[in-house]
Amino acid sequence: MELAIFATVFQIAIGLPLGIFSAVKKDKPVDHGSRLLALTGTSFPVFWLGLMMQFVFFYTLRIHGLPSLPSTGQVDEFVLFEYPLRSVTGFVILDSLLTWNIPIFKDALAHIIMPAICDGFTGLGLITRITRSSMLEVMRQDYVTLARAKGLPERVVIYKHALKNAINPTITIIGTSFGFILGGAPLTETVFSWPGMGKWAAYAIVSLDRASIMGFVLITGVIFVLVNLVVDVLYSVVDPRVRVGE
């Protein structure tokens, strides 16, 4: 859950601005760059990306005596031993904040960075491309020209006028990819020894543990239904045209 949230935040933080930027600067180097990035994202072997990140950010930094990111797990055993964590919600990061357990919070945060980037990288390109194409669609319309003609600054035109109308497809994609990561990314979780559902499902399948498999499939189904519901609700928040009962 935490992993999915962080991965999604990473995706939105990078993907959305990049998509807007490449729509504004269509056919410029930025656009080609983001296109290449998007394609690289979809064609990167996730497990290899994870291993290479471990090699660079854990091993290489460490042997040079630089601050490095931890390579596996959710939180360091030693830190956990020294500062025991009282479980409130079951989410390590949230719990550590609630009980004001700063060392654990820092440690868990350091642990989540690499898996989150790894998980988010695949969907990043998709978000960028979708944002770009829907922005392009919107910016061709008359009211954007009108806004420009009124003499509004370009920034206002893009963020206030165009983006608001172009965000819907992006929300759909973010929802789907959030569901996917939430449903477990077995590859990332295996590489980073993350105690997540994907890893659990992979082991369950290997050992033909039927009850676990059924449970996993059921949970995944429920998650997808819920995510789609939330996406639909978000539509009506963003776009008054799809509001119900008006």
Place this chain on the structure above:
Amino acid sequence: MKLKIPDKYDSQVRELRYSAYLLKHSALAVLGISIVAVVIVVAVAAPFIAPYGPEVRLWDQKLEPPSFQHLLGTDDRGGDIFSRILYGYRLDLAISGSVVIFAATMGTILGSVSGFVPRLDETLMRITDVFLAVPSLILAMAFGAVLGRTPTNLVFALALTWWPIYARLVRGQVLVEKQKLYVEAARASGGGAVRILFRHILPNSIYPILVNASIDLGAVILTTASLSFLGFGVEPGTAELGRMVADARSYVFTYPWVVGFPGLAILIASLAFNLFGDGIRDVLDPRLRR
């Protein structure tokens, strides 16, 4: 003056020429096509190019760094990584090629039936939905676990996961084409349902299938590698790219090239197919033409 009778294929040839012209002017697509060509040639000619066999073990030369003797170094069992990558391409391309062909055929048949026969539509589409709802990697893992660890079973597992996308695509196409006048004309002149579907509708909806297939090749290579990384599909020690990464995982910090090069090989292949498919889609889809 003699009038030229328009040839049946004239417009198609012109269309094709225009497409080729557009394709030539997209640098990324050209790059993709070139790499795809190189990968295919290398995979087909692996036995002639590779300096060592895929299963050759030089026990006295374990974990050697890249050198002239072993271009990309050797792995923990003394296998030449360069040769193993070439053979890995061979296996992975064979797998992903068969998966795409299987899945596209199955999806096309089911999708066209679903689009053409309203009575079966609802049933078939709900089955498709069930397949689409489960994450593809997990579904393929489940099939792979049930069927057993051989490359052939991996093909079946992946094909069983992949066909719904094609079924959806083809159904949509068939629904659109069905409304068109030429179908009515064919029906009016007494064409049977099967004939109309396979001689008239399908040939007219083949482009999206081909585009999707070319993009899918890359995705299937990636999924194949991921599955064998997780331990499905092929036996440990096989010259398969994902398996090579998995087998060498424990050496990632001490002997990075053993992990690095096979992974890079996967990235290159799947990126090339994606660039290629992206270029093709831009060219064949008139709406995306700039």
